[in-house]
Amino acid sequence: MAAALQVLRHLARAPLSPLLWGGPLARLASSMALAEQARQLFESTVGAVLPGPMLQRALSLDPDSGQLKVRDRSFQLQQNLYLVGFGKAVLGMATAAEELLGQHLVQGVISVPKGIRAAMESAGKQEMLLKPHSRVQVFEGAENNLPDRDALRAALAIRQLAEGLTADDLLLVLISGGGSALLPAPIPPVTLEEKQTLTKLLAARGATIQELNTIRKALSQLKGGGLAQAAYPAQVVSLILSDVVGDPVEVIASGPTVASIHSVQDCLHILNRYGLRAALPRSVKTVLARADSDPHGPHTCGHVLNVIIGSNALALAEAQKQAEALGYRAVVLSTAIQGDVKSVAQFYALLARVAGARLTMPGAGASVEEDEQLYELAAELQLPDLQLKEALEAVVGTRGPVCLLAGGEPTVQLQGSGKGGRNQELALRVGAELGRWPWGPIDVLFLSGGTDGQDGPTEAAGAWVRPELISQAAAQGLDVAAFLAHNDSHTFFCRFQGGAHLLHTGLTGTNVMDAHLLFLQPR
Ligand SMILES: Nc1ncnc2c1ncn2[C@@H]1O[C@H](COP(=O)(O)OP(=O)(O)OP(=O)(O)O)[C@@H](O)[C@H]1O
Ligand SMILES: O=C(O)[C@H](O)CO
Structure with a gap:
């Protein structure tokens, strides 16, 4: 396992090479490269407001x-x-x-x-x-x-x-x-x-x-x-x-x-x-x-x-520019994400589902119910500046990689005595939700990070997840639901794949709330 992680870390630092796209190893490499790009974009977000x-x-x-x-x-x-x-x-x-x-x-x-x-x-x-x-x-x-x-x-x-x-x-x-x-x-x-x-x-x-x-x-x-x-x-x-x-x-x-x-x-x-x-x-x-x-x-x-x-808007605008330079179709969804972290997590997972379906099957899309559910959730969250329709329209016909950016500060109702922060909890919840659907020919990654570099009382700024999270965690004997029940997201991410999904920036010296980045990449 440790050796495999070493390989992954090496691949994550390798430049994107067209030769790598294709078979199972290529898929692994491209998804790790995606994680590295996500990290870089988070750093650009913070860099704009230093x-x-x-x-x-x-x-x-x-x-x-x-x-x-x-x-x-x-x-x-x-x-x-x-x-x-x-x-x-x-x-x-x-x-x-x-x-x-x-x-x-x-x-x-x-x-x-x-x-x-x-x-x-x-x-x-x-x-x-x-x-x-x-x-x-x-x-x-x-x-x-x-x-x-x-x-x-x-x-x-x-x-x-x-x-x-x-x-x-x-x-x-x-x-x-x-x-x-x-x-x-x-x-x-x-x-x-x-x-x-x-x-x-x-x-x-x-x-x-x-x-x-x-x-x-x-x-x-x-x-x-x-x-x-x-x-x-x-x-x-x-x-x-x-x-x-x-x-x-x-x-x-x-x-x-x-x-x-x-x-x-x-x-x-x-x-x-x-x-x-x-x-x-x-x-x-x-x-x-x-x-x-x-x-x-x-x-x-x-x-x-x-x-x-x-401000959060200024930071996301910079990340959007950087994402476009990397070849993504990038859209800022909202800089006012608020509300209970559970609803926010459902919103992002459903958004990935609906946008992902439009990306891979422009004619078909996700089910009508899922589209409706997404709009209902968005309405419940009452996000004043949400560009949902615009973002979904931008995805249709893109065919290439997409990055949806948002920011704000969801709230966590603390129930357990675990260790975590709102970004790690949001990422873990999104990861659990993403596991509900098959994703076919598309790589999905969600990252949530606090721009001050410290998420709750932890050393990490946040975390990133992919739809395989639940199954990979289970293979390691980690029960995601149990960690969530105790607000113990940090302990989970420390154990999961040796902490590879944690974002570590150290104190950044700035603070414009949190950044949420959703990546959809057709293979
Ligand atoms: N175990 C936990 N799991 C999830 N969230 C937690 C946990 N413990 C604390 N938090 C959350 O962390 C937040 C407090 O940490 P932090 O200092 O990073 O936020 P803050 O006070 O809003 O500061 P800032 O705005 O500078 O980020 C609160 O929102 C709290 O609900
Ligand atoms: O200091 C404060 O009042 C809060 O951080 C909001 O700016």
Whole structure:
């Protein structure tokens, strides 16, 4: 078995050769080459939203005049640039920003996850690390994505920097997912502990990120436009890496440079919905009651330019280009995949079935019931930007290999105490579903990966599967259903074919949710 795997690994690295297409060995080789291409395309997806390339695309500086261009706006730099940032990807973003604009940078403060510098160091990612004499001060905090004393210290240093600025200054704000927990500054008398408890309760009761961040904004000095207000009258440019479906700037990291439009009534509805209104601490009631009668009204943000510089859509667009360069007919299906992982897995498997049938038998297609089932499932998932009809139409008549790309963040209802992540669980479920049908002359592969390189509390970014998964697992004595029942997808993939189906990228230094790639290749 080990020897066979060695051969497979060798074949996987071999360039695609027409001589290999045909007999059983050729089929094996082509399917492994497919896995290698899938890996490469996942890496291209992540590569498009790495901090360096993103910042270079977003900013252009004329070194002679000191004119900084961001989108269609120009700013005069003259040793008047300040930088703040908070989020899981902000260390690399700050490094890239200092590299580009360093000669004008006076001072910076960033709040990043505990241990991130050591992790980047040990992963050999020097490009994510600030230089020894950097002007940017780094605070590490918010272990397990929860606001803590260290993050509070960082938030106060960021506020102090912002409040000291004048109308001649430009504040660059770097924002990415995880920013809410890394910028806690509760409005007194609300304490950090009270905010922490409320956040945990809301999350545990299933509040969406929109709901959670509405409450965070109402109780925070810096969220919901508070940071922009603190920096006034300086100009503010926020460069935002989106980790939320649809890229809503007011939700990502709780919109510290976007005026909040929510009322106290909105907050009370949310607290009611999750049964938390009655048990609210007195301090929270006081702050909400005060907001109702605040004579200043919501923060104004006319001096701010908010720019999304990286998103799932941008990452998938790059992967689509790369797939086309490899000879695939590539279509982006959706960048807003949400919903229970079981339904999402059924959707992808049925999609493979319906698209595969159109690819190999353009006249016949899958059964009418299967077509209908696919559209019903898509409707249930309520994916606002889904290009299903377009993707299926593109497949008909292609005859060559097809790659369907999508992204988002499905949810896993944890039932077991196993080890896994939503990408590995999705891949395993899709693999199990694909085993229901014979595939004839077509190679199918599905890959799911977290763009941050870490899927749940595991070392892997995700996994890839093929329709043979169930039978190959059974031959190894592995019962897929039993692993799924305990949310134990990581343990499964570690054992299955010696871990060959796991995606290992290490921490990538970016995060635009997950990427899902479905490949259909006629033999
Ligand atoms: N055993 C498991 N099987 C499947 N999913 C799991 C398991 N344990 C945790 N998860 C999922 O992992 C997720 C938490 O991990 P992770 O930190 O990667 O996601 P996150 O907090 O959404 O962060 P990010 O948005 O940066 O990816 C949750 O969605 C949780 O349901
Ligand atoms: O920090 C947050 O609020 C979430 O990651 C969404 O951006």
